[in-house]
Amino acid sequence: GQQLNQSPQSMFIQEGEDVSMNCTSSSIFNTWLWYKQEPGEGPVLLIALYKAGELTSNGRLTAQFGITRKDSFLNISASIPSDVGIYFCAGTQLENGGATNKLIFGTGTLLAVQP
Amino acid sequence: NAGVMQNPRHLVRRRGQEARLRCSPMKGHSHVYWYRQLPEEGLKFMVYLQKENIIDESGMPKERFSAEFPKEGPSILRIQQVVRGDSAAYFCASSPRQGRSGYTFGSGTRLTVV
Numbered sequence: 243g244q245q246l247n248q249s250p251q252s253m254f255i256q257e258g259e260d261v262s263m264n265c266t267s268s269s270i271f272n273t274w275l276w277y278k279q280e281p282g283e284g285p286v287l288l289i290a291l292y293k294a295g296e297l298t299s300n301g302r303l304t305a306q307f308g309i310t311r312k313d314s315f316l317n318i319s320a321s322i323p324s325d326v327g328i329y330f331c332a333g334t335q336l337e338n339g340g341a342t343n344k345l346i347f348g349t350g351t352l353l354a355v356q357p
Numbered sequence: 358n359a360g361v362m363q364n365p366r367h368l369v370r371r372r373g374q375e376a377r378l379r380c381s382p383m384k385g386h387s388h389v390y391w392y393r394q395l396p397e398e399g400l401k402f403m404v405y406l407q408k409e410n411i412i413d414e415s416g417m418p419k420e421r422f423s424a425e426f427p428k429e430g431p432s433i434l435r436i437q438q439v440v441r442g443d444s445a446a447y448f449c450a451s452s453p454r455q456g457r458s459g460y461t462f463g464s465g466t467r468l469t470v471v
Contacts, residue, residue, distance in 0.1 A: 245399065275459055284361075284448050284462035285400065330399055343390065343452065343460070344413060347399035 248331055248348030255321055256356050263351045264315040265331030273334040274307045274314040275345070280327045288329075289316070321355050328352050360384070361451050361463035362431075369469045376436040376443070378466045382451030389432045390460065391424055394446040406432060439470045 248265045255261060265274070273292055277285035289300050291307035291314060298305055304317045314333070318325055331348040360383035370376050382389050387408050392400040402416040406426035417424065421439075426432040436443055446467050452460035 277462075282464075282467075284450075284464050287459045287461070290459035332400075342413070343388065343405060344402045344415070345390075345392075345400070347392075347401070350397075350399055 246348035252352040261318040270311040271333035363463035378434040380432040380449030386451035390450045
């Protein structure tokens, strides 16, 4: 099945640094979501984007729904040790002319933050 | 992940046995989704159910896998005659209605087939 291309695959940064990761697709998505997953747990929703061009913030996190509807980015400012985890983008596409709730996930970005 | 309850958290089965994974959605949610995650991969959609109905099972393997969401009780993902390749984390999510995709995931069931 289709999977979103997410980059970078991993990041090792110092506490306080800003982080940027992105997700791209060869086809159009009508919803973009960003999740964080910690070891042994399920993904936790960070930000949901529903309109092309939409820019949304959640505390130190900012995400944008690309104008072409084929990409999205997530920025984390002033990283802290508890930001450690795997970040996944996910999205939905129209099927048979209608919206679907079926999420297609990216390959994940592993973030490690050194105090 | 508060609200979507999955059990058991860990399940070990021998090859050929059956695995039953349970998911109780958040209160008031009537839409349930099952995803599978292989080690070091993203989640892959399996099936989408509403009460007593399978809406989309396009991600379900054709054989040995089935899912249900009865009028009363939790949603069940059943895997018959498990094989080593079924070892994975299985996540359930729920939402109150269709249309908004930012739904809530449970903590998952980690199935190990020995």
